[in-house]
Amino acid sequence: MRIRPAGAHALLLDFTTPPVDPGTSPVDLAALVEAWRAELWRRREHGELVATEIVPAAATVLLDGVPDPVATAARVADWTPAPPAATADPGADPVEVPVTYDGADLPRVAEHWRTDVPAVVRRLARTEFRVAFCGFAPGFGYLTGLPAELAVPRLTSPRPRVPAGSVALAGPYAGIYPTASPGGWLLVGRTELTLFDVRVEPPARLTPGTRVRLVPA
Structure with a gap:
């Protein structure tokens, strides 16, 4: 994963760069993006992340409205997301x-x-x-x-x-x-x-x- 600046108060988490295997399928890449989306939402709810918007895409997640992008990027780089199944809300029906x-x-x-x-x-x-x-x-x-x-x-x-x-x-x-x-x-x-x-x-x-x-x- 590479964390890129995106303007003055946004970060882009790009999952198409190493250590992701270049042969990663779109299905596996989608699972990786979902794991990070869930992790970032969870940390924002717990006050560990300040961002007005968390926007997943096919191979990226955008964090917008970040007051201190440099410090936030350093914290995010140390995080490891749990698998989506582990973060799913068991009470939420499909x-x-x-x-x-x-x-x-x-x-x-x-x-x-x-x-x-x-x-x-x-x-x-x-x-x-x-x-x-x-x-x-x-x-x-x-x-x-x-x-x-x-x-x-x-x-x-x-x-x-x-x-x-x-x-x-x-x-x-x-x-x-x-x-x-x-x-x-x-x-x-x-x-x-x-x-x-x-x-x-x-x-x-x-x-x-x-x-x-x-x-x-």
Whole structure:
């Protein structure tokens, strides 16, 4: 891990540099980022870290609003995160997202997985996902939980409009489009659940660290 300054009052924890193995898969990298996100949130709650924002991404965690970046970087460098399973809140139930599995790209996913459509649905339904980070659009959570060998490619040409609530796969991630937008992920289903609403707090239903189940509707 390398800790980089990012402006006057922010630090970027970059997990793509040694001692991380250059061959680390996106799935393993996501687990490392999640471990650090959980550790940093825990230490902030206990008063050991001052930061207004802790923002995970695919291979980094941003600490923003840090009063003393130099001193904070030195402290963080001495910390070792616990595995995500050890820091999970046992009282927090997974968010259950009711999904109608009728996506146009289910046959394509089945072909990549070398199985049939019912087996794809069963695998997705029994997997416990976790929100690794948010991006692309407000309320769009990148969900990890599938093994690296089940990663699927994006479409070579994105669809001009993907309906809100579409459940999709791309690379090692699953995701749910909170609003209608262009997109190149493979569509496997749809949900009626509202995932982003500016009138509630927090506006996003799925936030980093949240466990998620894509249950058949």
